[in-house]
Amino acid sequence: MEIRSVAKGSFSDVFVTTCPNGDDPPDFNELARLMANRHIQPIQEKFHGTLAAKEGIMQSRTAAYERARVIAEPPTYVETMPFDSEFAGVQLWGIESRRPIVSTVTTKSATARCWSDDGARFIYLPSVQGDPAASPTTQTEQMFAKAKAALNELGFSFSHVIRTWIYLPRIVEWYDAFNKVRNALFTEYGLIGGTNVFPASTGIEGNSGSGRCTMDVLAVDCGDSKSVSVQPITSTSHQRQSFEYGSAFSRGYALNQGKSKTVFVSGTASIDSEGETVHRDDGEAQIEHTLLGIQSLLSEQHLTIDQIELATVFCKNRTIFEIFPRVAQRFGQFPAVLVQADVCRPDLLVEIEALAVGKNRLAS
Numbered sequence: 290m291e292i293r294s295v296a297k298g299s300f301s302d303v304f305v306t307t308c309p310n311g312d313d314p315p316d317f318n319e320l321a322r323l324m325a326n327r328h329i330q331p332i333q334e335k336f337h338g339t340l341a342a343k344e345g346i347m348q349s350r351t352a353a354y355e356r357a358r359v360i361a362e363p364p365t366y367v368e369t370m371p372f373d374s375e376f377a378g379v380q381l382w383g384i385e386s387r388r389p390i391v392s393t394v395t396t397k398s399a400t401a402r403c404w405s406d407d408g409a410r411f412i413y414l415p416s417v418q419g420d421p422a423a424s425p426t427t428q429t430e431q432m433f434a435k436a437k438a439a440l441n442e443l444g445f446s447f448s449h450v451i452r453t454w455i456y457l458p459r460i461v462e463w464y465d466a467f468n469k470v471r472n473a474l475f476t477e478y479g480l481i482g483g484t485n486v487f488p489a490s491t492g493i494e495g496n497s498g499s500g501r502c503t504m505d506v507l508a509v510d511c512g513d514s515k516s517v518s519v520q521p522i523t524s525t526s527h528q529r530q531s532f533e534y535g536s537a538f539s540r541g542y543a544l545n546q547g548k549s550k551t552v553f554v555s556g557t558a559s560i561d562s563e564g565e566t567v568h569r570d571d572g573e574a575q576i577e578h579t580l581l582g583i584q585s586l587l588s589e590q591h592l593t594i595d596q597i598e599l600a601t602v603f604c605k606n607r608t609i610f611e612i613f614p615r616v617a618q619r620f621g622q623f624p625a626v627l628v629q630a631d632v633c634r635p636d637l638l639v640e641i642e643a644l645a646v647g648k649n650r651l652a653s
Contacts, residue, residue: 290319292623293598297549298388298406298516302646303329304598308378314541315346315376316355316516325357329383330391330552332402332413333505334364337601338627339580340498342375343368356598360503362393363400365415367456368496369628372610376627380599381539382644406527406546406635412449413438414506420627421500423461428501429470436506437478445508447478449517450488451542452507452553454642456495464492466631467502468536475537490538494605494631507553508542515601516547527585530560541586550649554601556603557582558632558640568635572609576616583643584620592647595624598645604632 292532293304298646305323309315323329343366354361362544371377375450384390384404391404403415418441419431428497437447457463475481495504518524522541524530530540544551559575568574601623604610608625617623623643 290323292323293383295549295598296591298337298547298613300384300390302387302551302598303381303383304382304624305383306378306599306626308626309374309376311519314508315349315379317350318356319425320379320381321353321357321359324361324383327385328387329385330389331361331381331383332404332414333382333605333609334361335362335380335505335555336366337369337370337378337626338366338376340368340496343498346376360393363415365630366497368498369456369601369630372607372629374513377628380601382599382628394443396439396442398442399434401443403441403443407516408514410444410510410511410512412440412443412445412506413510416497417504417506418497418502420501423614425501426466426470429467430474431506432502433471433474436504439510440506440508445510448480448484449508449510450506451509451544452537453488453490454505455492456497456503457492457495458496458501459630460492460494460633461579461635462535463501467492467579472537481582483535486523487537487539489522489540489542489553489555490606491640492536492538492633493556493640498585504619508520516544516545519543520545522552522586525582525586525589527561527582528557541590544648548649550592550647552587552592552645554583554586554641554645556640556642557586558634558637560637566634569636572638573612573616576609576613577619579639580617580620581643582643587621590647591650592645594621594623594645596647597621597645599645600625600641602627603632603640604628605631605638606608613639
């Protein structure tokens with residue numbers, strides 16, 4: 290278990306990455322005790338494992354949390370396939386504070402985790418889905434509609450969304466069609482043709498076991514806060530704006546909270562400034578190009594790869610899984626869960642998403 294903590298004024302953000310040792314089952318008692326002893330209020334809790342193992346893992350989690358009197362509902366469980374066991378790991382992002390900050394609110398459309406900081410309001414929506422019996426297009430429309438409705442019920446709009454995590458079981462064959470649906474909805478929501486500012490996002494192969502698409506959503510309404518602000522990272526010196534080749538997401542998003550800056554890095558792959566795949570059939574070169582892209586984005590935000598607190602590495606095959614640690618060492622050390630998943634193009638061998646925290650240089 291790797292635990293990282295970053296002070297943010299009256300509370301701390303805590304990031305936990307736990308990966309099992311071989312075939313050993315995950316020990317949720319340790320995680321539950323940590324959450325109870327340090328008064329960690331979960332925001333995002335994400336499980337990576339097989340669907341066959343889901344019921345047993347969730348039962349173990351529930352039992353451990355009940356013993357420790359930890360309340361953490363609902364989590365996100367997605368089948369991004371492990372390589373050496375049925376469970377690849379769990380990632381937790383929470384707030385450490387003795388006073389209650391995070392609340393769970395159930396709307397007509399979704400269950401949300403809500404909190405505030407110096408006048409700014411935050412909302413996290415896990416595992417938003419449409420009707421599993423509907424067509425893929427209809428499911429996607431319903432998924433976004435449910436997220437939008439939940440946001441509206443809680444006083445947010447879709448323009449407040451700074452990060453989405455989207456899982457599609459058959460992403461390679463359906464990503465282009467998904468983009469068309471998302472673009473149409475973002476036009477309706479006033480993002481395309483209006484602000485042309487999009488959330489940071491990951492779109493990756495993943496199976497919730499129910500339907501053709503699942504989405505987690507993070508939104509921030511800064512209101513009149515003097516210490517909280519957000520800024521889209523539309524392009525970097527390494528990659529141009531993704532919307533130039535049809536994908537409506539930002540390369541990342543910066544969240545400034547007082548003296549702290551959190552950077553949400555979108556799913557990043559071996560794509561050049563023209564939107565073309567580079568280093569086809571060369572796994573090591575693709576890993577390196579991807580990490581260079583993340584390094585470039587973070588550097589331009591005055592952060593480093595060593596300041597990554599959470600990361601997921603989506604590997605197309607075992608070769609990528611085996612060589613990734615060696616290549617990554619050239620760039621720095623950071624906690625990560627490695628899983629097997631297809632990326633949005635058949636010639637892309639790896640994708641990496643990350644969350645990094647550093648100093649806000651704009652703070653006085």
